[in-house]
Structures are given as structure tokens and as C-alpha cells.
Amino acid sequence: MAVRRRSTSTSAGAPAGTTAAGRATALLDAVRLRLAEAGAVPTATEVTAALRSERPPLGGDDLLDTVSTLRSELVGAGPLDTLLSAPDVTDVLVNGPNEVWVDRGGGLSRESSVGFPDAEAVRHLAYRLATAAGRRLDDARPWVDARLPDGTRLHAVLPPIVSDCTHLSLRVSRQQPFTLGELVKSGAMPPAGAELLGGIVRARLSLMISGGTGTGKTTLLAALLGLVGRQERIVIAEDSAELRPAHPHVVRLQGRPPNQEGLGELTLRDLVRQALRMRPDRLVVGEVRGAEVTELLAALNTGHEGGCSTVHANTAADVPVRLEALGSMAGLDRFALHSQLRAALDVVIHLVRDQRTGRRRVAELHTLVGDHVGLAGTVPAVTFGPDGSVTEGPGWERLAQRCAERGVVLERGRR
Structure with missing residues (x-):
């Protein structure tokens, strides 16, 4: 069906009293219509041709600026x-x-x-x-x-x-993920902290990164995944694809909301189940938010070592309680979840953000322990001060032992 072209008023022939915003809108509409009629992709060349056909009184740098602005409005973020x-x-x-x-x-x-x-x-x-x-x-x-x-x-x-x-x-997603070295330079952790985290990854300990919104959980997780051996296969399940680790063998699974008929939804729980069938050397759940925690814990309890995830929590000590609440969404019994949690998770890495300076940093590492009734809890293994100090805690010996069992010797920090 032929498209009937409406008349447009550009800056060359806009009626008197037309505002600059109105002329810009009219020009944008005219260029958009010409591209639609021609079925052209809005590249710089096509936008320039459509713009010239409208004959605005532009030339040189003004034309280039206008083309850039129009492309931004057509395919960019304006x-x-x-x-x-x-x-x-x-x-x-x-x-x-x-x-x-x-x-x-x-x-x-x-x-x-x-x-x-x-x-x-x-x-x-x-x-x-x-x-x-x-x-x-x-x-x-x-x-x-x-x-x-x-x-x-x-x-x-x-x-x-x-x-x-x-x-x-x-x-904004950084095109190249941060390395641990860059995070050290930014003040996110001291050099000893980077060495410690590198040892935990090499030892294939299962870890969870906790913290509030905007503390850098995804950034740190991507940096740690970049340390995974090149011969290992990483399978990532996320609601929306965020993790981009610098690694040669990464498989990304992404969730999907339901369509207009309420069909076709792919939940994070579905993705975790599929990921387990894709021979992962490292299973990664971008962020645990709901019932998928049951599949993650089950996987980490059945031979999938070195799994990783992130979770929103105020402190590292709050992580077991937070996971308990998420597990209840799937109908998992409280004691069953805590039993799986103690067996599945080795380390909690907690991040904070200084409200005065905005600086994100690693605050502490905790290991998992059980209490007298079988509930999981955490104890600090290492605490990192804002000044870069490193202090060992009661969980240090357990952390060092877990790594030593897998052939990785951790350097002792400063008390």
C-alpha cells in the first residue's frame, strides 16, 4: 500500500512564530518519514541523505551536528x-x-x-x-x-x-570488565585482598557476593570469573544479561517475561535447571532473587564446585536469613535449606559503599558455620578496613583449611 506523504515544515520554511523545539521536532518527523518510505536503516549516510532532501539551511559543522542529533533521536538515547x-x-x-x-x-x-x-x-x-x-x-x-x-x-x-x-x-555497562588489579587501584580492596580472592577462585570454593544496590556486586563477580581457568566452561543464568567476564568460554542464559497472552515466560529457576544440563564447570546465577535458590543450592551440593552468585543483603551475617526467606517462596523447609546451605556455600564476600565518597569496596569475607540446632550462620574470616588494613577473624582457619584441601595456600593477613 502506498504511503501518503504529509507536508512538513522545516527550519527552511517553518511558519512565523514556530519555536526552535517545534522546528527540530518537525525536522525529525520529516527525516523519520523519509527513512520509513525508503525502508532505509538510519545510518549516518541515510540520515544525511534524508536530511538534505528536506533542504534545511545547514552546512558544514552544523549539518554534521544535526545528523548526529537526529541519529541519536532515531536509534540512540536522545x-x-x-x-x-x-x-x-x-x-x-x-x-x-x-x-x-x-x-x-x-x-x-x-x-x-x-x-x-x-x-x-x-x-x-x-x-x-x-x-x-x-x-x-x-x-x-x-x-x-x-x-x-x-x-x-x-x-x-x-x-x-x-x-x-x-x-x-x-x-552503563563497561565494555571491558574490570580486573582485580583495576579494582585495587580504585580502592575497592587492598592488594592482599585481591590475592586472597584469587586464591579462593583457584580453590574452586563456592561463593556468594552480598551487598546493597550499587555496591559493585556484579562488577566484582565479573572480575572473579575472569580468573577462572581458560579450560573451564562458565554457564551464566540471569534475568537480564549483565555479566560479561573476560573469559573465552562463557554461555549466557537470559530470562524472558510473558507475552501479551501471558505465555512464554522463562524464569531464572527455569534457566538454572537448563544450565545444569549444559556441562558447566562453573555455574553462575547473576542474582538470587527467589525460588531459584533451591536449584542453586542443590547444584552446589551435587558436585558443581566453584559456583557463584550475588544476593542483596545488608551484611554478610544476614545472608543465611535472606536465603531462608527466598527458599520459603519455593516451599523449602527452614531446616532443609540451612542444611543445604552449610554444605553448599563456602564463602560470603560482602561489599559496601561509602555514602560520603561513593567509593565501593570489599568490606569482609565470611565463612559458613552451623549452630547447636543446625541453622547456618556466618563468621568473619577477613575484614578489610577503609584504610586498606587486613584483619583476620575467627573464620580464617576454616577458610585457609578449605583452600589447602584443594591445593591452594592462602597468605596470612595482618592482624
């Missing part, structure tokens, strides 16, 4: 592109047309140089990003949690779930 491409930006949050917040590693600060024309522009961007991620976002399902093609994590919520305006949360 006005947020400059922030997402900055090397020091970790998070970009949009609360409204003129409320953009940025984290550059030192906590959130308001970005006054970036904004949107109105709330509808924010909503439109949320729709487009969700589509690019292959996810649904509309009034029937007013939120989305997905991974964009470049690795950026997207979370968007539409009104009326949030008031006034669509809210966007974008977490």
Missing part, C-alpha cells in the same frame, strides 16, 4: 547519549523532563545541561529503548527491565505507577 558515552558515568536517572541525575562514581548529582522538551519526550524515549531491547512497554505492562544492545541496563516505569512523568534508570 539527549542522554552524551552522558551514556562518558567514560566516568555509571548511572543515568531521569525523573522528569528537567530532572536528570548522574553518578560518576562519587554519588548522584543533578545534570543541568541535559533535559527533554516535555514529559511526552521522556515517555517516547522509554518506548523506543524498550523496543530496542525487544521488550514490551505500554499501559498494560507499565514497566520494563531489560538490557539494551550496547549492554546498558534499562529500567523504565510509566505513569500512573510513578507520578507525573515516565522514570528511566540506565546503568
Whole structure:
């Protein structure tokens, strides 16, 4: 069916009184329509050709800037592109047309140089990003949690779930994962801490990384997976693909929400079951959030050594209680879960974030113990101070023994 082309007003022939924003919107609509009519992919060349056909009074650098802006609006993140491409930006949050917040590693600060024309522009961007991620976002399902093609994590919520305006949360994915050496340089841990964590990975101990939101759990897990032997096969199960370890043999499984008919959902629990059939040398669950904890603990109790995961918890000591709550979602008896937990998990690595400086760091390592009634608990093996000090705790001997049993000798820290 032929497409009837509407007339457009660009900056070359816009009626008097038209605002700059209106002219820009009209130009964008005109270029989008020409690309759609031609069935062209919005590359720089195609956008330039479509733009020239509209004959705006542009030339030289102005034309290049306009092409870049139009491509950003068509296939990028619009006005947020400059922030997402900055090397020091970790998070970009949009609360409204003129409320953009940025984290550059030192906590959130308001970005006054970036904004949107109105709330509808924010909503439109949320729709487009969700589509690019292959996810649904509309009034029937007013939120989305997905991974964009470049690795950026997207979370968007539409009104009326949030008031006034669509809210966007974008977490930038580093193209190259951090190494332990880089984390040491950033102050995330002392050199002795990196050596200790490297020994735990070589010993194939099962570990769980705990901490609050934004403490760097995924970053540390990716760095540790980069230390896994090159001959080992890593199978990762995640709700949305985040982990990108620097390793030659990684298999990634990603969950999927249900479609409009409520069908086709793939839960993390489904993924863990499939991962166990894919001959993993290291089974990794990106984040334990629910009933999948039962499959993970069962796997770690049946010969799958060196498994890893992350979990939200306030302290390392809270991890058994947190896992107990998650296990109850699957109907797992309290004592059964604690029994499996003591046998399956070797180490809890806890991360914190300094609220004043925004610095993320490894705070402590705990080992698992059982109490007199059979419930699992944790005891500190090593504590890392903000000044880089390393202090051994009552769990040190158990940690050192577990590693020695697998041929890895841990260097003693400073008391």
C-alpha cells in the first residue's frame, strides 16, 4: 500500500512564530518519514541523505551536528547519549523532563545541561529503548527491565505507577570488565585482598557476593570469573544479561517475561535447571532473587564446585536469613535449606559503599558455620578496613583449611 506523504515544515520554511523545539521536532518527523518510505536503516549516510532532501539551511559543522542529533533521536538515547558515552558515568536517572541525575562514581548529582522538551519526550524515549531491547512497554505492562544492545541496563516505569512523568534508570555497562588489579587501584580492596580472592577462585570454593544496590556486586563477580581457568566452561543464568567476564568460554542464559497472552515466560529457576544440563564447570546465577535458590543450592551440593552468585543483603551475617526467606517462596523447609546451605556455600564476600565518597569496596569475607540446632550462620574470616588494613577473624582457619584441601595456600593477613 502506498504511503501518503504529509507536508512538513522545516527550519527552511517553518511558519512565523514556530519555536526552535517545534522546528527540530518537525525536522525529525520529516527525516523519520523519509527513512520509513525508503525502508532505509538510519545510518549516518541515510540520515544525511534524508536530511538534505528536506533542504534545511545547514552546512558544514552544523549539518554534521544535526545528523548526529537526529541519529541519536532515531536509534540512540536522545539527549542522554552524551552522558551514556562518558567514560566516568555509571548511572543515568531521569525523573522528569528537567530532572536528570548522574553518578560518576562519587554519588548522584543533578545534570543541568541535559533535559527533554516535555514529559511526552521522556515517555517516547522509554518506548523506543524498550523496543530496542525487544521488550514490551505500554499501559498494560507499565514497566520494563531489560538490557539494551550496547549492554546498558534499562529500567523504565510509566505513569500512573510513578507520578507525573515516565522514570528511566540506565546503568552503563563497561565494555571491558574490570580486573582485580583495576579494582585495587580504585580502592575497592587492598592488594592482599585481591590475592586472597584469587586464591579462593583457584580453590574452586563456592561463593556468594552480598551487598546493597550499587555496591559493585556484579562488577566484582565479573572480575572473579575472569580468573577462572581458560579450560573451564562458565554457564551464566540471569534475568537480564549483565555479566560479561573476560573469559573465552562463557554461555549466557537470559530470562524472558510473558507475552501479551501471558505465555512464554522463562524464569531464572527455569534457566538454572537448563544450565545444569549444559556441562558447566562453573555455574553462575547473576542474582538470587527467589525460588531459584533451591536449584542453586542443590547444584552446589551435587558436585558443581566453584559456583557463584550475588544476593542483596545488608551484611554478610544476614545472608543465611535472606536465603531462608527466598527458599520459603519455593516451599523449602527452614531446616532443609540451612542444611543445604552449610554444605553448599563456602564463602560470603560482602561489599559496601561509602555514602560520603561513593567509593565501593570489599568490606569482609565470611565463612559458613552451623549452630547447636543446625541453622547456618556466618563468621568473619577477613575484614578489610577503609584504610586498606587486613584483619583476620575467627573464620580464617576454616577458610585457609578449605583452600589447602584443594591445593591452594592462602597468605596470612595482618592482624
